[in-house]
Amino acid sequence: MGDILVPRVAELRKRLDLTQRQLADSVGVTETTVRNWENNRSGVEWFERVAKLCDALQCTPNDLFGYEKIGESDD
Numbered sequence: 001m002g003d004i005l006v007p008r009v010a011e012l013r014k015r016l017d018l019t020q021r022q023l024a025d026s027v028g029v030t031e032t033t034v035r036n037w038e039n040n041r042s043g044v045e046w047f048e049r050v051a052k053l054c055d056a057l058q059c060t061p062n063d064l065f066g067y068e069k070i071g072e073s074d075d
Contacts, residue, residue: 010038
């Protein structure tokens with residue numbers, strides 16, 4: 001477990017030219033947490049469970065947690 005999502009965190013972060021610190025600040029975690037995700041240490045199992053849950057429910061994480069991007073509400 002973990003070898004699916006962890007490399008993607010680093011890949012996607014680098015694609016956006018973000019540092020680990022910038023990503024951590026954006027997500028509200030520590031830089032160490034981001035480093036752990038990218039090195040297949042802590043929290044990876046949770047990511048995998050969310051991904052599998054979204055596959056089973058045919059939804060996105062945003063659907064699952066009810067997140068909306070700013071400006072996308074029906075107001």
